[in-house]
Amino acid sequence: MHGSATPDLPARRRRRERALRIVLPMAVLLAAVALWQALVVVNDIPPYILPSPMNVAEALVADWSLLGPSLVGTLTVTLLALALAVVGGVALSVALTQSRIAEYSFFPIAVVLQVTPIVAVFPLINIYVGNDTAKILLCAWIVAFFPILSNTTLGLNSADHKLRDLCRLYGASRWQTLRHLQLPSAMPYFLGGLRISGGLALIGAVVAEFVAGASGFGSGLATRIIEAGYQLKIPRLFASLVLVSTSGIVIYVILSIVSNLVLGRWHESALEHRR
Template sequence: MNRPALRAALPPLVALVVLLSLWEAAVRLLVVPVWLVPPPSAVGAVGAREAGALLGAALTTGRAALVGFGLSAVLGVLVAVTLASSRMVERALYPYTLFLQTVPIVAIAPLLVLWFGPGPRAVAVSSFIVSLFPVIANTLTGLRSVEPPLRDMFRLYGAGRFATLWKLELPAAMPHLFTGLKIASGLSVIGAIVGEFVAGFSEGSAGLGILVLAAYRQLRTDLLFAAVLAASGLGLVLFGAVSLTGARLLRRWHPSAQGN
């Protein structure tokens, strides 16, 4: 690890060590029951013992989240391009995309089970619904942010609608698009977990949401914490992959990615 990376990583690592130390000391000094708030050492121990189960559950949840995230990325861009094609279309349809942001996914999750059956499909759809709106909203903002003189120049040279979209609007929208994808990457994991709370599992596969529910019902709070940390790690992996992809694509020409 080079020095700049080490300097960047050292402060959060030190803060993490201090936080875990304070947590461990507080739980032991106050004699807090393990089933109420387990110490970090107990969470780490159960994480090591149940590593296989946690990894399998994370893979199951990760597959559903990845499907939902992929669908939201593709359809989100297509919807944003459609909305950007006309102010009238945007005014007519954009308010309905807000439904995706405001609807409580827990409330409609039972409907997803009825429509798609219990298991991965309902979980993936839940992930898709939760992660779609940020992609639409940020991509649309990017498409609308093109400077008018550049549009005028494209018109002056006789560029058609598709050429303007492909060579001007989409490149200008890329930073906004990746911002939406970063937000959607974390939300896709949240949507998958919530979907698992209701949709359950099939074909012998259980995700992190099922593991959280099982640990809660058994009062295995240490395992519950470990499952939550695994879900957070899954979200961080997906977020990191999107961030790295965006940085590599944008670093040569956009200031937002300079120095990454």
């Protein structure tokens, strides 16, 4: 009986660790919200200075007709920018790893785009791009593009050189080597870059909306934050911030789940995650 119970210990330990990953952050978050509520109530702080969590929840419900469409607009731009970053980043990564001339020619340009602050680039985008949504989309794409490009390029170049020599020895074409060796080897790197780019796409969209809102147009969550600040509707401002933060968390969690599902049981990172 003792021997039959022993194999269950690793499974119970994994279940306990998974439960702790969920319970502990939720407990800390609830404690922080409770402390926030208590500080506001005890010190009788007015909502226009620091709203309580209850004030924020009430504003979220009361202003949902305004915040809901803004949330949809911000998420639409974010997801579209992420999709374009995936397509462009992977395609350019393949081109860079297949041609040294392409790598030496285009990779430095991608680095320049990454290290240049988006708020510095936006005035130029504002001049040369006519559509307002396209301006925000382009800014979000610029921010999300480089992590996918750099991580995927690193993964493609990190394929085992002995296996690449073996492919050449057996007469595999460049496409066959890319498809059967380099792309599977790059998958963990790509998924890591995808998780980073998901959050960066949201950040880029919100920052671009802030700049666009200052220029007089825009309808995303950043615009709602600016309006609420000007109108001293601080509960609505906090409600908008909650929506932005929640969106970022949801995007990261979804991409993490996708990463675990894709890697399955064949990659060391997934095996380590399941121990």
